[in-house]
Amino acid sequence: MPSVFDRLKAALADRYTIEQEVGSGGMATVYLAHDLKHDRPVAVKVLRPELAVVVGPDRFLREITIAANLNHPHILPLHDSGEADGFLYYVMPYVEGESLRDRLNREKQLPIDDAVKIASEVADALGYAHSHDVIHRDVKPENVLLEADHAVIADFGIARAVTEAGGDQLTETGIAIGTPAYLSPEQGSGEREVDGRSDLYSLGCVLHEVLTGEPPFTGPTAENIIRKHISAEPTPVNVLRLTVPEGITEAVRRALAKSPADRFRTATEFAAALERARTGEVIAGARPRALSRTWRVLAVALPAVVVGAAIVVGRWIGPEYPRTAIAVLPFENRSADGQYAYFAGGLHDEVLTQLTKVEALSVRGWTSVMGYAGTTKSITQIAEELEVGALLLASVQVVGDGLRVNVQLIDAATDEHLWADRYDRTLDDAFAIQSDVAQQVVTAVGVTLGGSEQQSLAEAPTPNAEAYRRYLQGQEYYRRPGYQRQNCEIAQQLYEQALVLDSTFALAHAALSEVHGEMWWLRYDPSPERLTRQREEAEIALRLAPELPQAHIAMGLAHYHGHRDWQAALEEYGFALQGLPNDARLWERLGWAHRRLGNWDEVYAAFEKATQLDPRNANLFRDLGGRTYGLTRQYTDAIAAYDRALTLAPDLHGAATGKGIVYVVWKGELDTLRAMLAQLPPETQSERRARLLLWERNPESLLAFLGSAPDAVLEGPLFLLPTSLYAAWAHQLRDDDVAAPAAFDSALSLLDSVLVALPEDWRVHAARGLALAGLGQRPAALREARWLERSVVYREDAYDGRYVAEELARILAQAGEADAALDEIEQLFAGPGWLSVHTLRLDPRWDPLRSDQRFKALMEQYEN
Numbered sequence: 085m086p087s088v089f090d091r092l093k094a095a096l097a098d099r100y101t102i103e104q105e106v107g108s109g110g111m112a113t114v115y116l117a118h119d120l121k122h123d124r125p126v127a128v129k130v131l132r133p134e135l136a137v138v139v140g141p142d143r144f145l146r147e148i149t150i151a152a153n154l155n156h157p158h159i160l161p162l163h164d165s166g167e168a169d170g171f172l173y174y175v176m177p178y179v180e181g182e183s184l185r186d187r188l189n190r191e192k193q194l195p196i197d198d199a200v201k202i203a204s205e206v207a208d209a210l211g212y213a214h215s216h217d218v219i220h221r222d223v224k225p226e227n228v229l230l231e232a233d234h235a236v237i238a239d240f241g242i243a244r245a246v247t248e249a250g251g252d253q254l255t256e257t258g259i260a261i262g263t264p265a266y267l268s269p270e271q272g273s274g275e276r277e278v279d280g281r282s283d284l285y286s287l288g289c290v291l292h293e294v295l296t297g298e299p300p301f302t303g304p305t306a307e308n309i310i311r312k313h314i315s316a317e318p319t320p321v322n323v324l325r326l327t328v329p330e331g332i333t334e335a336v337r338r339a340l341a342k343s344p345a346d347r348f349r350t351a352t353e354f355a356a357a358l359e360r361a362r363t364g365e366v367i368a369g370a371r372p373r374a375l376s377r378t379w380r381v382l383a384v385a386l387p388a389v390v391v392g393a394a395i396v397v398g399r400w401i402g403p404e405y406p407r408t409a410i411a412v413l414p415f416e417n418r419s420a421d422g423q424y425a426y427f428a429g430g431l432h433d434e435v436l437t438q439l440t441k442v443e444a445l446s447v448r449g450w451t452s453v454m455g456y457a458g459t460t461k462s463i464t465q466i467a468e469e470l471e472v473g474a475l476l477l478a479s480v481q482v483v484g485d486g487l488r489v490n491v492q493l494i495d496a497a498t499d500e501h502l503w504a505d506r507y508d509r510t511l512d513d514a515f516a517i518q519s520d521v522a523q524q525v526v527t528a529v530g531v532t533l534g535g536s537e538q539q540s541l542a543e544a545p546t547p548n549a550e551a552y553r554r555y556l557q558g559q560e561y562y563r564r565p566g567y568q569r570q571n572c573e574i575a576q577q578l579y580e581q582a583l584v585l586d587s588t589f590a591l592a593h594a595a596l597s598e599v600h601g602e603m604w605w606l607r608y609d610p611s612p613e614r615l616t617r618q619r620e621e622a623e624i625a626l627r628l629a630p631e632l633p634q635a636h637i638a639m640g641l642a643h644y645h646g647h648r649d650w651q652a653a654l655e656e657y658g659f660a661l662q663g664l665p666n667d668a669r670l671w672e673r674l675g676w677a678h679r680r681l682g683n684w685d686e687v688y689a690a691f692e693k694a695t696q697l698d699p700r701n702a703n704l705f706r707d708l709g710g711r712t713y714g715l716t717r718q719y720t721d722a723i724a725a726y727d728r729a730l731t732l733a734p735d736l737h738g739a740a741t742g743k744g745i746v747y748v749v750w751k752g753e754l755d756t757l758r759a760m761l762a763q764l765p766p767e768t769q770s771e772r773r774a775r776l777l778l779w780e781r782n783p784e785s786l787l788a789f790l791g792s793a794p795d796a797v798l799e800g801p802l803f804l805l806p807t808s809l810y811a812a813w814a815h816q817l818r819d820d821d822v823a824a825p826a827a828f829d830s831a832l833s834l835l836d837s838v839l840v841a842l843p844e845d846w847r848v849h850a851a852r853g854l855a856l857a858g859l860g861q862r863p864a865a866l867r868e869a870r871w872l873e874r875s876v877v878y879r880e881d882a883y884d885g886r887y888v889a890e891e892l893a894r895i896l897a898q899a900g901e902a903d904a905a906l907d908e909i910e911q912l913f914a915g916p917g918w919l920s921v922h923t924l925r926l927d928p929r930w931d932p933l934r935s936d937q938r939f940k941a942l943m944e945q946y947e948n
Contacts, residue, residue, distance in 0.1 A: 088755055092130060095169035100128055111135060111222075111242065116178060119163070125178040126163060129239075130171050133751045141167035148174060148242070150218060158209035160229065160238040176238060184228035184235070184294070192297045196328060199294040200362045202228065205235040206287055207355035213240055214280035214351060221278070223286035224266045225293065264306040264313075265299040266290060269342050272310040281344035284351050288339030291358075295332070296324040300340060303471070306724050307692075314342070331361025404497050405473040407529040411448040411466065412436045414457040416479040424482035430556025431480055431489070431518050433563055438522035440666040441540050441633075444531045448472060449668030449698025450563065467496030470699060474502060474529055478521075487511050491521055493528050503528035512549035514556065519544070540663060546592070551585035554578050555592050562599060569608045575599055590629035597621035597638035601645045615646040633663035637670060640677075648876060650680040668698035675708045682882030682916070687712050702733035710742050715886060715916045719750040737764050741772045745918070752922030754779060771798040774810045779926040783814040790814070796834065802887045804838070804847035806831040812858055817928060828858040846877050846884075850891035854929075857898035865899040886917045893919075894929055902936050909939075913946050921946050 092115070093102040100117040107114040112129040119126045131144075145165055152162040164175040184202065187194065194202070206228055210220065220227075220240055229236045268285035270278050293299045300318035303309040318340055322333040335357045341347045348354040412435055417428035439447045448470050456466055463475060473496050481488045489507040494500070503524055507517045522541050526533055533541070546552050558578030564571045579596040582589055600618035603609045619642045625635035640656030643649040654677045657670060664670055675690030691708045698704055709725030723746055729739035741764070744757025757776055770793070777786035790807045798805045812827035832855040839848050853868030869892055872878055878888040893908035912919045921943050924930050933939040 088753070091169055092128075092171055092173075095171060096128065096173070099164075100126065100175070102128065111239075117175075119175070127176045127178045128173055129176065129242075130173045133170075133753060136170065136172040141172055144172055150216075154213055154216060154218060154240055156209050156212045158205045158234065158236055159213065159240050160236045162240075174242065179229045179231050179236065179238075181229060181231040183226055184230060184290070185225035187230060188225055188293065188297075193325065194294050196295065196332070197362065199291060200332065200358045202230075202235045202294065203287060203291045204355040204358055206237050206290075207284075207351040207358070209235075209237050209240075210280065210283050210287065211350055211352035211355070214283070219278060219280060220283050220286075221271070222263060222266075223283050223290060224263045225290055226263075228290070264309040265293075265301065267310060267313055268344075269314045270344065272313045279344070280351060281347045281349075284339055284347055284354055285341075285344075287351070287354070288336050288347075292318065292321055292336055292340070295321045295328055295336070298324075302468075329361055332358060335361055405467065405471050406446075407473040407495060407502070408444055408531060409446040409448075409472040410439060410474045410476060410525070410529065411453050411470045411472045412439065412476045413453055413466070416477075418479050418481040419483075426557040426560035427482055427487070427514070428480040429560035429563065431514065432478070433559050434515075434518045434556065435476070435478075435521050437664070437667070438518060438541055439525060440664050442526055442531060442533065442537055443665045445526070445529070445666055446472075446697065447666045449694075449701060451668070451704070452698045452700035455700050463494055463496060463499055472496060474525075476521075476525060482511065485510050487513060487517070489517055489521075491524075493525055511553060514549070515544050515552055546582075546586045546589040548586040548589070551582040551589050551592065554582035554585065555589070555595065558582065558592075558595060562595070567602070567606055569603075569606075572599055572603055572606075572608065576603075588628055590625045590632050591634055593621045593625035593628065594632065594634040594638040597625065598641060601638075601641045605645050615642075618642050619646060631663065633660040633667075633670075636660040637664075637673070640673065644673075644677060648680075648881065650677045650881075653677045654681070666697060668694050668701070668704075671697065672704055672708055675712075679708075679712060679883045680881050684712075684716055684916075700732055702729040702736050702739065705729035705732070706736060706739040706742060710739060710746070714742065714746045714749070715883065715918065717916065719746055722746045740764060745772070748779070748926070749918055749920045749923055752920075752925065754926075766792075771800060771803055771805060774798060774805075774807075778810065778813060778928065779923075781817055781928055783817040786814040786817075787811060797838075799847075802847070802884065803851075804845070805851050806834045806855075808834065809851060809855055809858075812855070813929065816858070825859060828855050831855045832859065846872060846875050846888050849875075850888065850895070853891070853895035854898060857895055862899045865895055866901070869895045869899070869901075882916070886912065890917065890919050897930055897932050900932065902933055902939070905933060906936070906938050906942065910942060913942065 089102070089105065096102060096117070099121065100119060103116045103118065105113060106116045106127070112131050115128045115130065117126050117128045118124070136144075145167065148162070148165050152165070155161070160176050160179070162174060162176060166173060206223070210223070213220065218240065220237070222239065222242075223237070227238050229238055264272075266286040266289040268278065268282040270282055289299050301309050301312035301316060303312060318337075320333050321336050322328040322330060335354065338357075339347055339354055348357065412432065415428040415432040415435075417425050419425060419427065433450065436447065436450060436453070439445055452470060459466070461469075467473070467475060475494050475496055476491065477494065478489060478491045487507070487509050489509075491503075491505050491507070492501055493503040495502050505521075505524065507513075507520075509517060519541055523533075523538075526541075544552075546555075555578070558575040561571045561578065562575035576596065576599045579592050579599065582592040583596070586592075597618050597620075600614050600621060604611075604614035604618065618638075622635065622638035622642045625632060625638055629635055636656045636659040640653040640660065643652040643656060654674065657674050657677060660667075660670055661674070671690050671694040675687050675694060678684075678686040678690060687708070691704075691712065694704055694708065695701070705725045706729040710722050710729065713719070713722035713725055723743060726739045726743035726746065729736055730743070733739070740760040741757070744760040747753045747756040754776065757772070761773055761776065773789055774786060777789060790811050793807050796807055798807060798810070808827045809831035812824050812831060815824035815827055832852065835848055835852045835855060838845075839852065842848050849868050849871050853865050853872070856862075856865035856868060872888055872892045872895075875888065877884050878892065879885070881888075889908055889912055893905045893912070896902075896905035896908065909919065909924070924943065
């Protein structure tokens with residue numbers, strides 16, 4: 085199957101020689117090409133496929149002619165546009181210089197004169213276009229090109245053409261026009277009719293970034309940034325960069341007014357105001373404004389002590405968050421003796437847990453704060469990234485039997501201490517220290533504890549100090565990243581040692597229960613005995629401490645892992661939430677349970693709350709975010725979540741391949757998955773690579789890949805497929821009637837042996853059904869299909885059940901049961917699932933259905 089690049093090259097061969105892809109954005113992919121008629125380099129921009137489908141060629145090309153008539157020295161002209169082989173494209177000059185984004189990446193902040201010159205030239209172009217009733221709608225540094233020392237704005241009128249041509253269908257697809265960091269409040273609110281003042285706001289955002297190094301608002305998600313555009317006030321640019329004149333600061337402030345009526349009337353007025361401010365004139369119409377507490381302090385300090393004020397001002401980089409939003413940074417270990425290194429990690433974990441018990445606080449999750457271990461970032465940077473108003477820092481030192489803990493609670497806005505103390509105690513005082521720290525923090529940020537909260541913070545979990553130390557050490561091992569088996573096993577031993585010292589230590593029983601569940605869930609020990617021990621320890625914890633949140637979490641996990649009783653798990657988590665209202669991990673678990681039950685609104689709410697509390701948890705964005713949004717066909721949100729995960733953890737392979745799969749399901753586009761897999765180590769590609777090669781109908785490459793696979797089985801949480809099964813499908817593509825049955829038979833033999841060990845694993849039954857269907861053993865294949873239909877996963881699990889349904893439909897199709905297969909497909913299309921018209925079209929395993937009229941009708945129905 086030819087690639088997108090090859091198809092485009094062939095489609096435009098009579099007019100342009102397509103040379104290479106040079107970039108991609110929210111609406112189009114950009115190619116460097118050679119204009120054959122005029123013998124010049126050009127940029128050919130091809131609309132994203134889903135946009136092209138929505139807008140249609142006739143109306144888009146009609147609308148884009150308006151942009152073609154714009155003639156201004158700071159507007160990149162439109163040379164050509166058209167439709168070819170399903171591609172909608174437009175052609176602009178190829179600019180040899182760089183974009184404003186390129187320059188910002190290199191310089192971070194631009195000289196003030198350069199910044200004003202660029203903004204003025206862009207404003208001049210905007211003013212001209214607005215006078216011709218053309219709104220850009222996507223002003224951002226990427227669309228500002230720098231050529232021969234002048235700014236030229238690109239893609240003028242394209243967003244308008246797409247919006248006008250797409251109409252209501254554009255909204256229905258979830259495709260957004262505009263970029264979150266530069267989106268006007270009216271665009272963020274979903275208003276379709278905007279005027280030139282919307283572009284003016286976006287230009288204000290660009291100028292803010294050019295002057296300070298950052299857009300006025302940033303955040304972990306697009307939704308978070310858009311909310312800030314609508315409701316938050318930006319930090320004045322001369323607070324972030326002292327040398328920016330007050331007049332320019334005022335011009336930017338006015339351009340960024342929430343109401344269009346409060347902005348400059350025209351872009352030309354904005355340009356004039358910038359020029360006057362640059363030369364020292366006062367902006368006409370500038371209004372005195374009430375300053376927040378922060379800016380009033382700075383306004384007084386600046387004239388008095390310039391140097392001191394500069395130090396203070398330099399700390400301000402963003403909006404002020406309440407002190408009740410707290411981050412407990414990793415405690416510094418200063419113990420010379422390595423055997424006590426765990427004290428820092430254990431105490432940190434417990435202080436953080438104690439604070440999550442207080443409902444009035446918003447405590448950032450463990451995963452997010454651990455990324456700052458050993459950081460050189462400033463308090464202000466950390467506070468801005470975590471969106472907190474206070475940070476707790478501590479160092480821990482053990483010398484002999486002595487324990488010294490230095491603690492500081494810092495106001496992120498002023499960098500001043502809200503509270504600080506030093507504890508010189510013994511090792512036996514570990515709980516008393518962390519309990520007192522938590523209570524002092526609560527008092528320092530101005531929160532009054534309720535009676536139950538006060539008791540919870542003060543009540544010691546065990547009277548045995550040594551047992552508590554073993555528990556802390558176990559926590560340190562269990563919390564280590566990577567879920568490595570050795571760490572889980574050491575944590576188990578330490579919890580068990582704590583319980584030998586105090587068998588009534590409920591918190592240790594709950595922790596031990598969780599370790600048993602983890603060992604089983606990660607398949608380190610998938611024996612029934614593990615599940616039994618998980619349940620027993622949770623029951624003991626609850627019997628000893630019926631109100632202990634961690635005991636209810638342990639029992640919830642026992643329901644979740646051992647019995648797939650999602651509702652019972654939710655009830656236990658609900659009890660736990662009363663005692664740990666700000667535990668990010670608990671909110672994530674709530675989301676998982678709701679996802680199993682198909683309570684999608686509750687899943688989204690849990691995801692929102694969890695990301696607020698744990699905004700730098702890449703796995704949270706990958707799993708509860710990307711996977712959920714992808715399954716529920718909210719593809720734009722899925723891509724945003726995967727991108728956020730990859731921003732936080734560029735080597736998170738599951739997020740990379742997940743993003744690629746979404747593009748296949750959403751648009752039938754394989755290039756993203758190809759690119760993502762190309763960046764990953766070969767040993768991590770496994771089933772995704774095999775599936776891609778199958779979708780490409782490339783049997784030779786598929787067989788070569790399988791031949792180099794390190795294992796005979798490709799296994800993940802949602803598949804267990806022998807490499808010989810994929811080889812059989814490859815041989816079918818080659819019409820090899822000898823090799824294909826032999827490979828199917830080999831796969832079946834392997835699966836029969838696996839079934840002995842995993843008789844209730846739906847993945848094994850699904851793979852056996854496909855192997856049996858490939859061998860033509862129709863009755864046996866249908867027995868596996870019926871097993872899947874009767875399984876609790878298919879009937880009661882809204883998450884894994886969608887995967888089971890797709891495999892069931894595939895077995896039925898392979899076994900010649902077209903109507904039954906199409907019934908399943910129709911149900912999958914009507915609700916959540918990863919099956920789409922694109923994967924149906926690509927995957928050769930659906931070939932038996934292609935001539936069926938009902939199949940063709942379904943494809944046509946869901947194509948649009």
